[in-house]
Amino acid sequence: MKSPPSLPLDAALDLTRTGDIWLFRGSSAADRLIRVTTNSPVNHVGMSVVLEDLPPLMWHAELGRSLPDVWSGDHHRGVQLHDLRDAVTTWVHRYGQRAWLRQLDGDVTAEMEDAVLQTIARLDGTPFPSTAGLALGWLRGRRPLGRRSLGPEGNHARIETAYCAEVLARTYTAMSLLPDDRPPQWYDPGRFWSGDDLPLRGGFRLGDEVAVDVPAAQV
Numbered sequence: 639m640k641s642p643p644s645l646p647l648d649a650a651l652d653l654t655r656t657g658d659i660w661l662f663r664g665s666s667a668a669d670r671l672i673r674v675t676t677n678s679p680v681n682h683v684g685m686s687v688v689l690e691d692l693p694p695l696m697w698h699a700e701l702g703r704s705l706p707d708v709w710s711g712d713h714h715r716g717v718q719l720h721d722l723r724d725a726v727t728t729w730v731h732r733y734g735q736r737a738w739l740r741q742l743d744g745d746v747t748a749e750m751e752d753a754v755l756q757t758i759a760r761l762d763g764t765p766f767p768s769t770a771g772l773a774l775g776w777l778r779g780r781r782p783l784g785r786r787s788l789g790p791e792g793n794h795a796r797i798e799t800a801y802c803a804e805v806l807a808r809t810y811t812a813m814s815l816l817p818d819d820r821p822p823q824w825y826d827p828g829r830f831w832s833g834d835d836l837p838l839r840g841g842f843r844l845g846d847e848v849a850v851d852v853p854a855a856q857v
Contacts, residue, residue, distance in 0.1 A: 644849040650739050651694050651723060656751060657742035657813065658686040659806070659830050659844060660696060660726065662735040678828030682729065683802050685809060686722060687754060694722035697758060697809065699802045701766050704728060709762045717764040717800050730852040737850040740832070744842035746813070753812040761808065767799035803827045815842055 645653070662682035663673075673681050684698030695708055696719070703713040705720045705728060729735045800808070800822075807825040810816040815838045829836055832846050 643846075644851055645739065647723065647726060647850055647852045650726075650848070650850045653741065654686040654688060654694055654722070654739065655742065656686060656688050656746050656754060657744075657810075657815070657842075659740040659742070660684045660686065660698075660850075661738045661740065661827065661831060661847065662729050662733075664733055664735040666734060673828075678803075678826045679831055679833065680827045682735070683806055683827040683830050684725065685806050687719065687758070689751060689755075696720045696722045696725040697754070697805065698725070699764070699766055699800055699805045702728075702733075704732065707762065709758055714763055716766045717761045717805055719758055719762060726850065727852055730850075731854065737852065738847035739850050740830070740847055741845045742815075742842060743845055744838075744840065750813040750815075753814075754809060757809045757812045761797075761800060761805060764797060764800045764805075767801055803829065806830065810838075815839055 660683065661680045662684075663680045664682075670681075673679065682698070682700070684696045687695040687697050689695075698720070699717040701715055703715045703718075705718070705724050706713055707718045708721065709719040726737055730737050803825045804822040807816060807822040807829075811818055811822070817839060828834055830844070832844070836844065838844065
């Protein structure tokens with residue numbers, strides 16, 4: 639049996655572009671609880687943000703506040719923008735996670751990058767939900783929608799909390815990669831795993847997962 643493809647972290651950082659997805663799976667009780675709560679094979683997901691001369695960044699939401707937020711300059715919980723190398727290293731070594739990269743196939747336009755920045759400005763610092771709130775939001779997101787469409791205001795309405803997959807769904811919707819006919823809470827981390835069918839708009843697609851090897855020397 640062939641081993642799944644893998645990349646050293648440095649190579650992954652060189653390859654990644656805005657819109658690429660990072661997936662994480664850990665073995666702690668909290669990691670397992672998130673997977674059970676959201677019925678997902680992975681417990682965390684984030685997105686690469688690679689703009690001009692800035693180092694690669696990760697856009698995601700987490701309970702911890704171990705890294706400085708690049709957007710706000712402080713340490714806070716919830717929705718955050720981090721240095722990508724530091725974020726992946728922290729999740730692999732401090733949090734005991736396995737990491738995978740899925741690359742977005744398609745040309746991200748300047749308008750899509752602007753949509754990413756607008757979403758960051760709007761959501762950065764939004765608190766992470768409680769476990770009960772996470773489960774409730776996930777269940778509400780699965781209520782039948784019929785033929786209703788959320789419309790653009792659904793993605794821009796004020797929100798009180800946000801979890802990692804919801805942040806990615808809101809960002810992808812703002813980039814016009816996802817349709818706006820499902821609430822962001824419908825998405826869990828597993829929706830962005832290749833085992834799930836996630837059709838994207840505009841001819842974009844996500845590649846297969848590639849395991850990322852993070853050497854201990856980078857801790």
